[in-house]
Amino acid sequence: MTSRVNPQQPSGTAPVVPAHRVVVLLFEGLQLMDVTGPLDVYTAANEYGAHYVTSTVSPDGGPVTTTAGLRLVPDLSLDEVDFPVDTLVIPGRPDWWAAVADTALVAGITRLADRARTVASVCAGAFPLAATGLLDGRRAATHWRLADDLAARYPKVEVDSDAIFVRDGRFITSAGISAGIDLTLSLVESDLGPDIARKAAKFLVVFMARPGGQSQFSVRQSPRHPAHSVLRQVLDQVAADPAADHGLPALAARAGVSSRHLTRLFRTETGGTAAQYVERIRVEAAQALLEAGDDALDTVARRSGFGSEETLRRAFRRRLGVSPGIYRDRFRTTRPHGTRED
Incomplete structure (x- = not known):
């Protein structure tokens, strides 16, 4: 061998x-x-x-x-x-x-x-x-x-x-x-x-290459199934439309509970905050957009709910350890190296 x-x-x-x-x-x-x-x-x-x-x-x-x-x-x-x-x-x-x-x-x-x-x-x-x-x-x-x-x-x-x-x-x-x-x-x-x-x-017909910090599985699968129906509803809403308004007050108002109560539910059942969960969902949505197309980064940021290219870049650095441009280059293996500035 x-x-x-x-x-x-x-x-x-x-x-x-x-x-x-x-x-x-x-x-x-x-x-x-x-x-x-x-x-x-x-x-x-x-x-x-x-x-x-x-x-x-x-x-x-x-x-x-x-x-x-x-x-x-x-x-x-x-x-x-x-x-x-x-x-x-x-x-x-x-x-x-x-x-x-x-x-x-x-x-x-x-x-x-x-x-x-x-x-x-x-x-x-x-x-x-x-x-x-x-x-x-x-x-x-x-x-x-x-x-x-x-x-x-x-x-x-x-x-x-x-x-x-x-x-x-x-x-x-x-x-x-x-x-x-x-x-x-x-x-x-x-x-x-x-x-x-x-x-x-x-x-080898594989992606080049999944960053080491990338999750082993989808964020939608990572929290254990919430026991509380209110939280299940909130998580489903975020996953269904990452670009919507998912600030804590908006989430709580749609769920019919106080912001404090929703915060306790997130802490108890996911181990994190609503903002952390929303960011993870939006990063995953942006990953899918970067892998699938050639949209400009500001378009990816808007469609995934980040609002601005800079906010998207900071979230990628924090979650994955790479910039959105580098992430796309690694997954789009047919793109010549260095054709996208980031």
Whole structure:
């Protein structure tokens, strides 16, 4: 499973860029796509001038069986890794408790991480990585269904249950399965710039690339189903027409309750304020408009309820960590890089 150099590169010439050594750790019971997703991204990047050299490694050099029943044969054993590692990728297994109970695996991750410039985990791979203690005091992501388990098992880790991926220093951790592709595209962009990452994403027919701060799921699905009928009515109204007047007084008047009572309902049932929920709905509406068309940013701002381009930009920075223009460029992979100023 070793990557190949760009096939368009003439034989006998020097690589376009220096070799970047990637090690993907294999172990029993891992999730198959946690491995193949990142490997396919690196292979695609090599088609466009990258020089990633990937090696798969298992603790004893023997084959492992994935959750899909497919056996993977590694290139090396862990003890045979005698070279500097630029990026270490740690996949996950759904029964994460078996991974963290494997002391040899955790010790192997510690040894590899010590020599790696960047350490990445996919989905439940955050658990054996956290077991090393290397994530203590750091932010980390995992699949949303496992976030509470990760926080409970490793209270020194600051778990982000919403983000697709999180980078903290040389550690980058991602949510479930396909988020490993987003994570790896982000690593390619950090290594070689957005052009090669964008081309790799287009080759794979995936978005380039969901920002790490983007939610794992729609904001409409994130609050638990409200028990109070008044709040259900309010949430439905906001989702149905994000551009309407959804200030607290207007929401309360339409619901027939006081602003103070509505505020208590939001706090109790969503854990936030009405303004926070409205902003999240409007950001999601703006995302859909940016992904689907070429409307000017002031038009997107008006149609999604922000009113002004500057308000839209501030909300995107706060919620997603990127500007609306950059967000559109990342999702509209057929657009040449740099054609939109933001």
